[in-house]
Amino acid sequence: xxxxxxxxxxxxxxxxxxxxxxxxxxxxxxxxxxxxxxxxxxxxxxxxxxxxxxxxxxxxxxxxxxxxxxxxxxxxxxxxxxxxxxxxxxxxxxxxxxxxxxxxxxxxxxxxxxxxxxxxxxxxxxxxxxxxxxxxxxxxxxxxxxxxxxxxxxxxxxxxxxxxxxxxxxxxxxxxxxxxxxxxxxxxxxxxxxxxxxxxxxxxxxxxxxxxx
Amino acid sequence: xxxxxxxxxxxxxxxxxxxxxxxxxxxxxxxxxxxxxxxxxxxxxxxxxxxxxxxxxxxxxxxxxxxxxxxxxxxxxxxxxxxxxxxxxxxxxxxxxxxxxxxxxxxxxxxxxxxxxxx
Numbered sequence: 001x002x003x004x005x006x007x008x009x010x011x012x013x014x015x016x017x018x019x020x021x022x023x024x025x026x027x028x029x030x031x032x033x034x035x036x037x038x039x040x041x042x043x044x045x046x047x048x049x050x051x052x053x054x055x056x057x058x059x060x061x062x063x064x065x066x067x068x069x070x071x072x073x074x075x076x077x078x079x080x081x082x083x084x085x086x087x088x089x090x091x092x093x094x095x096x097x098x099x100x101x102x103x104x105x106x107x108x109x110x111x112x113x114x115x116x117x118x119x120x121x122x123x124x125x126x127x128x129x130x131x132x133x134x135x136x137x138x139x140x141x142x143x144x145x146x147x148x149x150x151x152x153x154x155x156x157x158x159x160x161x162x163x164x165x166x167x168x169x170x171x172x173x174x175x176x177x178x179x180x181x182x183x184x185x186x187x188x189x190x191x192x193x194x195x196x197x198x199x200x201x202x203x204x205x206x207x208x209x210x211x212x213x
Numbered sequence: 214x215x216x217x218x219x220x221x222x223x224x225x226x227x228x229x230x231x232x233x234x235x236x237x238x239x240x241x242x243x244x245x246x247x248x249x250x251x252x253x254x255x256x257x258x259x260x261x262x263x264x265x266x267x268x269x270x271x272x273x274x275x276x277x278x279x280x281x282x283x284x285x286x287x288x289x290x291x292x293x294x295x296x297x298x299x300x301x302x303x304x305x306x307x308x309x310x311x312x313x314x315x316x317x318x319x320x321x322x323x324x325x326x327x328x329x330x331x332x
Binding site: 002004030034036057058059066069073076080 | 248250267273282288292296
């Protein structure tokens with residue numbers, strides 16, 4: 001018995017109400033339950049079959065754990081991508097040379113004009129912030145919904161911004177002109193890698209969305 | 214995580230964890246691309262119902278293999294819903310061969326230990 005669109009929607013809503021808030025996590029679970037239900041050839045009603053399929057998957061009791069497992073696995077995927085992207089940037093001559101040039105330029109500015117250096121640092125941070133805001137608006141306009149892939153992609157995009165405070169706090173005050181440019185370069189590296197990870201996540205999510213039409 | 218074997222729930226052990234990844238990689242090597250439910254049913258069919266991978270074991274294993282870069286994912290629309298297919302990456306194909314070889318070696322070693330006369 002093939003399930004109707006309304007019945008599949010019911011299953012999706014059930015999982016959503018039970019805490020599986022990300023649609024790209026529910027996607028696989030819905031398919032599993034529906035496949036199991038459709039494999040039966042008896043004349044049982046939808047509710048009985050649905051309850052049985054949930055029991056077969058042991059999901060009534062373990063949905064919280066399933067959700068946590070998805071978070072862990074997705075976090076691992078995107079964390080690995082972040083390090084991969086950082087290595088890629090460092091191994092690409094154009095990017096590496098650009099970072100070195102930026103470092104020495106910032107160091108020179110820091111040595112000769114502290115105000116210009118501070119302005120440059122604020123300008124870099126604002127540029128990154130504006131990019132993040134534009135991407136948030138873009139996601140809202142595209143009505144992508146709550147996606148676990150996009151959640152972690154966005155997190156690693158902002159990872160550099162979250163990490164920058166500690167090194168600034170810890171750097172030796174007497175050699176700021178040496179350390180601050182280095183920290184900024186690391187911030188640029190991490191944020192650029194994070195942006196590439198975010199773009200990968202967005203591409204993946206849009207591909208799924210287009211496949212659903 | 215439990216893998217059911219003939220209705221007896223066996224305790225979690227490194228052997229079964231390793232075997233599950235190998236089973237998944239081997240099936241995907243043979244079939245090309247499969248979805249989660251299909252994998253569990255295939256294992257059940259091949260072992261004539263003796264061996265049943267629970268969903269609590271299967272999906273975390275699939276996601277772990279995906280996180281490790283051994284599996285790639287493809288989403289397709291099937292009968293009013295979306296379906297996630299898994300297939301081997303290039304790295305996954307190499308790893309599948311390595312894991313099968315490891316498992317074969319393990320079985321030989323265990324046979325030598327447990328049945329020295331036959332070895």
